[in-house]
Amino acid sequence: MERLGRLFINLQQVRQVPQMLTEALPCTANTLRDTEVPCFFRERYIHSGYRPLHQTWRYYFWSLLQRHNETINVWTHLIGALVVLSKIARFAETVDFMNDPHSWPLLILLLSSASYLTFSTVAHLLAAKSELCHYGFFYLDYVGVALYQYGSAVVHYYYAIEESWHACVRGCFMPIASFLCCLSCFGCCYGKYRNYSLPSWVRKIGQVVPSALAYSWDTSPVFHRFVIWFLSWTRGDFRSSPALLFHFGQVVFFLSSAFFFTQPVPECWFPGHCDFLGHGHQVFHVLMFLCTVCQIHGSYLDYLNRRGFYVKLHADGEALFFVVLFILTFITSALIALYMLAKVKRLIGYREKLCKE
Numbered sequence: 001m002e003r004l005g006r007l008f009i010n011l012q013q014v015r016q017v018p019q020m021l022t023e024a025l026p027c028t029a030n031t032l033r034d035t036e037v038p039c040f041f042r043e044r045y046i047h048s049g050y051r052p053l054h055q056t057w058r059y060y061f062w063s064l065l066q067r068h069n070e071t072i073n074v075w076t077h078l079i080g081a082l083v084v085l086s087k088i089a090r091f092a093e094t095v096d097f098m099n100d101p102h103s104w105p106l107l108i109l110l111l112s113s114a115s116y117l118t119f120s121t122v123a124h125l126l127a128a129k130s131e132l133c134h135y136g137f138f139y140l141d142y143v144g145v146a147l148y149q150y151g152s153a154v155v156h157y158y159y160a161i162e163e164s165w166h167a168c169v170r171g172c173f174m175p176i177a178s179f180l181c182c183l184s185c186f187g188c189c190y191g192k193y194r195n196y197s198l199p200s201w202v203r204k205i206g207q208v209v210p211s212a213l214a215y216s217w218d219t220s221p222v223f224h225r226f227v228i229w230f231l232s233w234t235r236g237d238f239r240s241s242p243a244l245l246f247h248f249g250q251v252v253f254f255l256s257s258a259f260f261f262t263q264p265v266p267e268c269w270f271p272g273h274c275d276f277l278g279h280g281h282q283v284f285h286v287l288m289f290l291c292t293v294c295q296i297h298g299s300y301l302d303y304l305n306r307r308g309f310y311v312k313l314h315a316d317g318e319a320l321f322f323v324v325l326f327i328l329t330f331i332t333s334a335l336i337a338l339y340m341l342a343k344v345k346r347l348i349g350y351r352e353k354l355c356k357e
């Protein structure tokens, strides 16, 4: 009874969180309605809380501590980045990242997770400065996503894979994963660039299909491992693995985050009422962070418990090759983003010229 009572009190406190957040953060001076900002800046069903364009950089940095419609998006990934950085520091106490090449895939996942969370924080905080900044910072966000896709692929291939799937994809898994990272970076950048000229469903396909392909490929070792586990479970000779539970968690969190990324839920049911807290993109951020935490834990457990297995599976020097490929993937996706940004800059310049004439 006492526990139930405590649980009830805790639930009551959770219900008060939205109000506490609203009261704790001062409102940003002169936030605007959706009708007062340019089209590229508007989010569907979000009616208010837009920060004005062309303010000083100081204004946007300070808006971290103020209430507007990007505050929760910024904080969810800022806290996520800090959690991942603290994990790197904690793992470094027991894992010899410098001298153990078998730990490098885990390090790549940690660094890529910290990067995508940081880039996303920066994008949501500073993209309101101007149209070019909006594109530039979100392109940076897409580069972070490409890096994280690579980080996911490398830990799944290195630690989580089973022998039979490894025999099918050895030699081609990581090069294909790297190509798909760059392809989804290009798809996302191009979809945003063609914001006005393509119907929204075509843009979504351009953005979602390459990312879905990359996810299916990068996570295939985990799906295959689920199948192997399930078959052994039906035969009654399965071995329990705590890492599998975390991998299951990462898949569930990722798939639910994909739903909130593609659907404007719940704001489409309450237009204008989720402007500060509760819109789908915030839920997407939280679910992606939970997916990342599960993935990091699952991979860390695999790194610890499957060592005898993956040391035999991967040749000497393979880990170093994956580090080099990681750097190449980063350079290529950054170049794609810069190339697309140059196109955006030309387009904005052309439009401004037309307006003057």
Ligand SMILES: [Zn+2]
Binding pocket: 073, 120, 124, 281, 285
């Ligand atoms: Zn975001």
